[in-house]
Amino acid sequence: MxxxxxxxxxxxxxxxxxxxxxxxxxxxxxxxxxxxxxxxxxxxxxxxxxxxxxxxxxxxxxxxxxxxxxxxxxxxxxxxGLAEWLAAPGRHSLSLYALHILLGMGTLEAIGRLDGSLSPTQIFGYSLGFCALSMVMGWVWNIFAKRGPLEALMRWSTD
Missing domain, CATH: 1.20.5 (Single alpha-helices involved in coiled-coils or other helix-helix interfaces)
Known part of the structure; x- marks a missing residue:
């Protein structure tokens, strides 16, 4: 703040x-x-x-x-023109946070790599991959909707 x-x-x-x-x-x-x-x-x-x-x-x-x-x-x-690509995931931050827990951490847990065995380089690589995927998916999602799915649900539930 x-x-x-x-x-x-x-x-x-x-x-x-x-x-x-x-x-x-x-x-x-x-x-x-x-x-x-x-x-x-x-x-x-x-x-x-x-x-x-x-x-x-x-x-x-x-x-x-x-x-x-x-x-x-x-x-x-x-x-x-990169600003729009970087801003897109920011419009979906709650959805991406939930997705990173469910998909990212869930996948690592499923393959047995959430036990502390990953090196900092591997963690950085996974993080960069998730960020790149988030940028692309956020940009694509913005074509169809103004907000991410969880952001839209939060907006709907509070209106």
Whole structure:
């Protein structure tokens, strides 16, 4: 909410998001990397399961930095036509969140890969694949409907 209340079109705010988001992500990740005791490393580490305060700070900082970068390059994205492709999944965020849990995590669970055996590179690859698929499917869905299916259901149920 704090970031959303900033003047996000301001170049200064965009730069601050990148700088402070990156700093928060790095500083929150450092303690877990420097500690040798496995029990303490688990407590102050950045593992997603269970999500501790260092994990939350790392991913929040990363998200703020990524948001700052995307906002900074958005004029160039609009010129190339990529802005619409990137905006399409944002109109379906609830549906995509549910789909990533059901389809993404469900598939990994079904093939026995949700046990922590995936490397960071593999996780990144799966994530990029899901993001690419989300962009394409979001763009296609926008041809037929203004909102995603769960977004439309939420709108219908609250009207």
């Amino acid at each position: 704090w970031a959303g209340r900033r003047q996000l079109t301001s170049r200064r705010v965009q730069i601050h998001l990148v700088i402070w988001g990156t700093a928060a992500a790095i500083l929150a990740a450092l303690p877990g990397m420097l500690v040798q005791d496995p029990d303490l490393a688990e407590l102050i580490g950045t593992n997603a399961i269970p999500p501790g305060s260092f994990y939350l700070t790392t991913v929040s900082g990363s998200a703020l930095a990524a948001t700052g970068v995307v906002l900074a390059i958005s004029p160039a994205l609009e010129k190339t």
